[in-house]
Amino acid sequence: MVLLPTGPNLEQIFPIVEIFHSIQGEGHHTGISSVFIRFGRCNLRCPWCDTEFDEWDDMTLGQIIDDVSKFDCDRIILTGGEPALQDLPTLCGALRATGYHISIETNGTVAIPDGIIDWICVSPKDQEYPDVAIRQREGDELKVVYLGQDMSMYDDLKDGFEHLYLQPCYVEGESVEWNGLNFHATFEQIRLNPEWRLSLQTHKWMCVE
Ligand code: SF4
Numbered sequence: 001m002v003l004l005p006t007g008p009n010l011e012q013i014f015p016i017v018e019i020f021h022s023i024q025g026e027g028h029h030t031g032i033s034s035v036f037i038r039f040g041r042c043n044l045r046c047p048w049c050d051t052e053f054d055e056w057d058d059m060t061l062g063q064i065i066d067d068v069s070k071f072d073c074d075r076i077i078l079t080g081g082e083p084a085l086q087d088l089p090t091l092c093g094a095l096r097a098t099g100y101h102i103s104i105e106t107n108g109t110v111a112i113p114d115g116i117i118d119w120i121c122v123s124p125k126d127q128e129y130p131d132v133a134i135r136q137r138e139g140d141e142l143k144v145v146y147l148g149q150d151m152s153m154y155d156d157l158k159d160g161f162e163h164l165y166l167q168p169c170y171v172e173g174e175s176v177e178w179n180g181l182n183f184h185a186t187f188e189q190i191r192l193n194p195e196w197r198l199s200l201q202t203h204k205w206m207c208v209e
Contacts, residue, residue: 008094010062014086015040017056019064021071025203027121028141028163029103034075035068036209042082044107046128048147048171053081061094068095077103078117084110084136092116105143111135122161126153143199145169146186151193158195166190167199 017038024034040056042049059067068076076095078088084106092102093116103119104112109132112120120139126132127149134157142161144154147169158164168186170179190196203209 008061008090010060010065010094012061012087012090013058014061014064014091015056015081016059016064017052017081019067020209021073022203022209024077025206025208026167026199026201027105027143027165029075029119030199030202032075033073034077034103035071035073036077036079037064037068037083039078039080039083039086041085042080042107043085043109044082044125044129044132046125048169050171051081061091064091065094065098068100069098074099075101075103077105079105082107082110084112089113089116106136108134108136122157124154124157141165143167144196146189147182148185151189151196164196165199166196167201170201170204172204 017040019035019037021035024030024032040053042053083104095102101118103121104117105121105123106112108122108124120136121141121143122136122139123143123145124134126134127147137157138160140161141163142158143165144167146166166186166189168182170182186198190198
């Protein structure tokens with residue numbers, strides 16, 4: 001009997017909050033046109049989180065591929081919520097087979113299988129959850145949201161990443177003073193620790209997604 005190779009199950013369901021075409025606003029790829037796939041569900045509840053992930057539509061893999069293909073863009077960013085909670089080998093295998101460059105933005109609490117993603121950005125939330133282990137300890141980009149935490153907590157983790165970014169926590173609706181303190185503290189940290197580079201959420205300043 002000949003075993004035929006099987007393709008991905010295009011009926012497999014994923015929880016999708018939104019799929020949209022924008023420009024990466026933060027981190028190493030700031031300014032690059034990208035399609036974002038935002039997944040529902042997160043395993044953390046950061047108090048300053050401003051991302052919607054509790055409500056989603058169930059979409060099949062086939063519908064997701066159809067949606068992203070509507071945009072003239074070959075870069076996809078998987079975000080959330082926590083995208084590493086999903087069946088990434090199936091999803092990324094199907095998307096990469098059609099030629100997409102895949103990045104992920106993850107909180108690092110779930111290990112990502114090797115070789116399925118082109119760019120791994122870990123944004124740990126251990127300033128809020130010091131007891132939750134970071135399991136994805138290698139990648140391309142470590143992007144820390146700065147809220148005044150002791151930076152020595154990243155001494156071990158940062159060795160696994162090529163690019164280190166420090167990003168001030170900015171919350172829309174908070175006072176100018178609250179956000180301003182984080183900006184100033186981040187500025188000082190980078191001035192004193194030049195291995196870190198500044199990341200700003202430029203999409204928020206431009207009022208785009
Ligand atoms: S890990 Fe990210 S998506 Fe999840 S609650 Fe924290 S900031 Fe929000």
